[in-house]
Amino acid sequence: MPHHRHRVSAASIAALACAALSAPALAAPPQLPPAQPGTLAGSCEDLPARLGGLANTVITGSTTVPAGTLSQGGQPIAEHCRVTGRMNERVSPVDGKTYAIGFEVRLPKAWNGRFYHQGNGGIDGNVVTALGALGGGPLTGALMQGFAVLSSDAGHTLAQGGPAFGLDPQARLDYGYQAVGALTPMAKQLIAAAYERGPDRSYFGGCSNGGRHTLVAAARYAQDYDGFLAGAPGYRLPLAALANIWGAQRYATVATGDPLTAAGLETAYTATERRLVADAVLARCDALDGAVDGLVQDTQACQRAFKLRRDVPTCTGARDGTCLSEAQKAVVDGVFKGAITSTGSRFYNSFPYDGGVAGSGIAVWEFSAPLDRDSGAVGVIFKVPPSTDALTNGPAFSLGLNIDKALGELYATDSTYTESSMSFMTPGDSDFGEVYRRGGKILVYHGVSDPIFSVDDTEDWYRGLLHGSKGKRTDFARLYRIPGMGHCSGGPATDQADFLSPLVAWVEQGQAPQAIVAQARGAGNPGGVNADVPVQWAADRTRPLCPFPQVARYNGSGDVERAANWSCQPKSAPSERVARR
């Protein structure tokens, strides 16, 4: 049966707070000792011989990568050893194809004593270079910082047929979580052979589907890792993908072009009209944080202050970019309110109105992805039974999909597919107690204008996490919202921040992260320029990202472009302050 999450009500929070007062305190979790540096022992080329064999693993290469061969953010990466291989090679009894879990591990000569498991994005299927690239524009990655970094294809290759791997039940499970379970002990053995000791501390990180991998690892493999860095975690990814298809079906009702093409579907809600809505949001919400600066820090207050129907003009004649039709308003507002079944039951979360709702990444996620990505994911990887027509005609599959029926199929099993996608893709009902008890920490970040995985959904997960233990367990997980940011990066936002260093300091030194300073990637940024940064902003604008539910506010004096003149304050603005505007 579908499992529907509900927003935690104020009354239930109050009840839980009272329960917390009388609940016995749990033993404080241990403080994990910090990692110690090490050096690659012996030659990289001889490493396979020193390994003495790894279970179910074929090593296909072990080669020294000289300093400067790779670079990140314009900086050279130091000498390291690249080991490639594959695990669990097998022939599928369902589709007859050969599958394996492909991987690479990059082992720095000068090692910081840590292991970083890099979660990759999309539907995986490629061994993305194990740089340990971090959220937003690249600063340094984990490899550059001296971590030993693992990357994998999660058990299938896109070259073999894209989402068609979903026809093989084991490939589904590997993609969901079992590749992580196979790879982790292998990588730790490899590290132990390379440095003559295993990693002192282990981390898991990624954004999007990589963020999902991270939270699933925290739920299922908590004993193997100490720190988890989850960006835009699509922790209910099958529901998010189905919700996006639902949105496309809604947009199709007001498209003037052919909705079976991305360009045609986008005629439902054009770039000019998205800019109109973004400007209307800013007119109501920008000043709520004390500065009219093109960023809406107080997301909650903005949802009370902005009303699409009231604040955007309604067309009286033809659409000309200065108004939305009544029908468009119903569709757009419906998409922001969240996907529903035919009987009005919400099966995925709302999305907040924010200054980033016209970001350049929106069109891809809203109008292209439902036709060419979510179709394959929902149709072939997530549904039981799968629908192969999603492989041959994604747009027709998505726009013709019976949402109610498909929703049930995300939770379904049969004799071939014995685990549902809502089981293998999600952390389930885990309270992450194992992470807490071993002294592990979870740091999550999420763009407020992410159009595919809702920040509201992540907030609900976070509230549930803190209150799920009846208040007994707190402060082992933190969430940072990034106003204006789209999916993982981009949008009119300060989207460049180092989350890994604060996570390491939290895990290894017990220093709980507070405000984390983020920077805009305007003109001249060495990590790559974000074209969504408005020209009115300082190119290197900084802002504090605040631990949820804190909100950044301008102090009222000093250069508005600098994070130093902003403070994280406890909560959203009082309603009366919003109402006065």
Ligand SMILES: [Ca+2]
């Ligand atoms: Ca503002």
